[in-house]
Amino acid sequence: MPPAIELSKLTKTYGSRRGLIDLTLDVQPGEVFGYLGPNGAGKSTTIRLLLNLIRPSSGSARVLGLDPAADAVALHRRLGYLAGDFVVDGRQRAGECLTFLGNLRGAVPADRILELADRLELDLTARIKSLSKGNRQKVGLVQAFMHRPDLLILDEPTSGLDPLVQQTFLELVAEAREEGQTVFMSSHVMSEVEAVADRVAIIREGRLVALDTIGDLRARSYLRVRITFAEPVRAAEFTALPGVRDLAVQGCLLDCRLDGSPDALLKAAARHTVTGLRADTPDLEELFHGYYSGHPSRRETADVA
Numbered sequence: 001m002p003p004a005i006e007l008s009k010l011t012k013t014y015g016s017r018r019g020l021i022d023l024t025l026d027v028q029p030g031e032v033f034g035y036l037g038p039n040g041a042g043k044s045t046t047i048r049l050l051l052n053l054i055r056p057s058s059g060s061a062r063v064l065g066l067d068p069a070a071d072a073v074a075l076h077r078r079l080g081y082l083a084g085d086f087v088v089d090g091r092q093r094a095g096e097c098l099t100f101l102g103n104l105r106g107a108v109p110a111d112r113i114l115e116l117a118d119r120l121e122l123d124l125t126a127r128i129k130s131l132s133k134g135n136r137q138k139v140g141l142v143q144a145f146m147h148r149p150d151l152l153i154l155d156e157p158t159s160g161l162d163p164l165v166q167q168t169f170l171e172l173v174a175e176a177r178e179e180g181q182t183v184f185m186s187s188h189v190m191s192e193v194e195a196v197a198d199r200v201a202i203i204r205e206g207r208l209v210a211l212d213t214i215g216d217l218r219a220r221s222y223l224r225v226r227i228t229f230a231e232p233v234r235a236a237e238f239t240a241l242p243g244v245r246d247l248a249v250q251g252c253l254l255d256c257r258l259d260g261s262p263d264a265l266l267k268a269a270a271r272h273t274v275t276g277l278r279a280d281t282p283d284l285e286e287l288f289h290g291y292y293s294g295h296p297s298r299r300e301t302a303d304v305a
C-alpha cells in the first residue's frame with residue numbers, strides 16, 4: 001500500500017513570502033499524524049497543497065498514491081476534509097446541509113449523520129447561521145467523518161470546541177484509526193495531539209524542525225529536576241556535571257534541566273543529605289516551545305534530514 005501522504009521537497013512561495021520550504025515527509029496508512037506549528041508556520045499551506053487548492057512552487061505531493069491535481073476527483077471521494085475556516089451556506093439547517101453533502105459523497109446513511117450529531121451534541125434542526133463557532137465546527141466535523149474516508153485531513157479540528165466535545169472528537173479519531181483510516185491533523189493544542197497521535201511533525205517558519213513518535217520525542221527530551229538538601233549546597237559542585245544545564249541553586253534548593261543519564265547528578269547530590277527529589281518530563285507543549293524558540297541544544301536534536 002502506498003503511503004497515505006508522501007511529500008518530497010514540497011515548496012510554496014507567495015511572491016517573495018515563504019509559505020513552505022522543502023518539506024519531505026511520509027504519513028503511513030492507518031497512522032494518526034499530528035502536525036504542529038505556531039501561527040504562520042505553514043500548516044494551512046501544507047493542507048491546501050494536499051488538497052490541490054493551491055499549486056506547489058516546486059517539489060511534489062502524493063495523496064493515497066495519487067496526484068492531487070491530476071486525480072482530484074477520484075481523490076476527493078476518499079478524503080474527509082475540515083478546513084480551518086469551515087464555511088457553508090448559513091441559511092440551511094445543519095441537517096439539510098449534512099444530508100446534501102452526504103448525498104454528494106455517495107449516500108451516507110441518515111443514521112450515521114444522526115449518530116455523529118448526537119455524540120457531538122449538534123442540533124440538526126438549527127440554521128447554520130444561528131450556530132455558535134463551536135457548533136458550526138461540529139457541522140464541519142460530522143461532514144469530515146460521516147463517509148468514513150480513507151484519509152481525514154483536519155485543519156485545527158478542535159478550535160472553538162468545549163473540552164467535553166474535544167473528548168468526543170478524540171474518540172472519533174481513535175475509532176477512525178481502529179477502522180484503518182489515516183488521520184492528518186494540524187493543531188496548536190498539544191495535549192490533544194499528545195493524546196491521540198502516533199507521530200508528530202513540528203514546523204517552524206515553513207520548515208520541518210522535528211518529526212518523531214510521541215514516545216521518542218519524550219525519550220529525547222530532558223528532565224526538570226528539583227533536589228532539596230538538608231543543608232545549603234554550592235552551585236559549583238553541580239554546574240559542570242554531564243547533562244546538567246540551566247542550573248539554579250538557592251540555599252538548600254537545586255533546580256536544573258538534565259539531558260541523558262542522571263547518574264552524575266545523583267552521585268554528586270548523594271554527597272549531601274537529600275530531603276526531597278522531583279524529576280518531571282516536560283509535556284509536549286513545553287517540548288514544542290523548546291523547538292519553536294530555537295534553543296540551540298534543542299535544535300541539535302530536533303533537526304531532521
Ligand SMILES: Nc1ncnc2c1ncn2[C@@H]1O[C@H](COP(=O)(O)OP(=O)(O)OP(=O)(O)O)[C@@H](O)[C@H]1O
Nearest residue numbers: 014017018019037038039040041042043044045046
Ligand atoms: N495567500 C497568501 N498570500 C501571501 N502569503 C500567504 C498566503 N497564505 C499564507 N501566506 C503566508 O504563508 C505563511 C504560512 O501561512 P499558513 O497559513 O500556511 O500558516 P499556518 O501554520 O496555517 O498558520 P495559522 O495557524 O495561523 O493558520 C505565512 O507567513 C503566511 O503569511
